[in-house]
Amino acid sequence: MEEHMNKSQVYAEVYAALSALGGEYIRKTPQKVLDVIADRRDKQYGQKFDENTPLNEKTLSKEAIAMLASLKLDYWCKTALEKQTLQDLLSLHDKKSSRQSVPKDNKKA
């Protein structure tokens, strides 16, 4: 999913993910955040997630996955260790990404 997503489409995807996750995840998320996601989602776009669509990195955009990661960090992690593990993983990807981009720039230079 490389195409650029607008915010309402991202909300539609996160909304679909929350619908699928249900219970525990929804209860841990503040009502105001849920309201924003539900109210500002692109309902038309959301139709593409029917009951047989698996929700994974192939069907969800990277923006929606990033928003799910932020929800996990802010509300869903049960322990500090769990939160730290995810933060470390995300930082590692940042470092990897910057390392990959530096040599290319150097070559050009």
Added chain:
Amino acid sequence: MENDELIKLPISLTVAVCHELKDKHGIDKGNFGGLRFTNEELAKITELDLEGPRAGDLKDIHKLFPNLRGLSIKNRTIDNEYHYINEIRSIKQQDVWSIERCKNLERLSITNQEFISEIDLGKLPKLFDVNISNNASLATIDGIDKLSELFSLACYGNEWLQEIKNLDKAIVQNKDNFSKVKLDVQLFPKAIGYNHLDGTYNQEAFDALEQEKHIVKWCEFLRHDNFKGDKNVEIDTYNMCKMHNKACQILHDILPKNSSKFDTIVAVERYLAENVTYDDDTFKSRHTKSVAGKDDKATARVVQYFDGANSAYCCLVDNNCVCEGYARGEQYLLGLKGIQAKTVNCVGGKDNLRLFDQKNADNYIDNFFHFTLSSNAHSIIRIDDYYGLYSDPCWNATHYQRGDKSMPYTLLTKEDICKDHTLSSREAGYDKVPSDYKFFPQRVKASLEKSIRHNALFKNTQASDVKAQRAALQQDVMGIVRGANGRTYE
């Protein structure tokens, strides 16, 4: 400008509101078509009795009916299992979230809704009359222990129900309030707070059930029969305890300490194959079994026992049942060891008529009834906690008792079980008809949940992306609450 304030409701709500306005307030709105209501009229509504609402009908019900005290949602068609998904009427999970925001609700009945997966009763603290039954996909009921004024509780036939937290605590704290309790047989271990790891249970909850034995009933909702109505097995607490004790004794006798899931499943199925015989008499007499004369003491205590041969009770206590009894008996035994399983309806035999071929879709129901009448309506078990594999304890038993002790129908994949069983459309997953409502089955939920828990979903996500999305969300949330929720964002 007045027209701007008129509200149009979905037809199911319109019908219920019109009846309510006419019966209780003498307001006759005339024909239903194109009707609109004022906020004042909607504020008069305290009870809603909805028949066959569709997905999304209850959106914003908490805003529309601020004085709602009683809500009943039902659907007359029971045997949804064999219907295509777009033929089934049901509210969906988003409707349940709206119901959970009706803070003044005192009576709630949700029956036979196919597409709801969970409900948090704790959000409705004023509830005193609750009926959550026969909702095929309902997996979780939360917050029941937060209800302190319950006098009527019914919860049965929710075939996928895996979690009903603190049911034992709810029973203890409401024991002096109860006037009617009807729970599923499979919920008995949860009702007494049974711990599958050490076999202990909540004595106080057990005593409360004993104390209220005249008003507590245990039932198994079996399949709906268009000719004979619901096949409902109902037993009292005495017989429920008898069945539970027998089940515990069986597990004690057949399982070594710390046996693995696999060993437990195989041992349980072997026990059933060795000890439970097929009830041919009941099968030949079109499933109208009477237990009279078989065990007078038990019969006297059984409150209502129509079609009991399909029950876990007949399987475990009488050692004599038909196919569904084997499956339900096994489900109960495995449940006591903390292994989730589900009884699955099917037809014994291969799908030679190609019922699920899209070319036959229009005649699906006719074909299906033709098939069931000419063949064998049957039940097997799907063991969710063991890779979702299937077993057919009934056919295993009949093979075993004829001398073939190989237990050929134990822990088969869906592909293998389908070689000589035709699964219902719900179970087979052939119900992939496009629909405009959203419902995510357990398999989608489980897969997504797992990938979030293990961070597999985030394997290519960068911290900077997360920060950007958090900021975007923050911006929108702050736009609404201006930081009133107290949360700070980086």
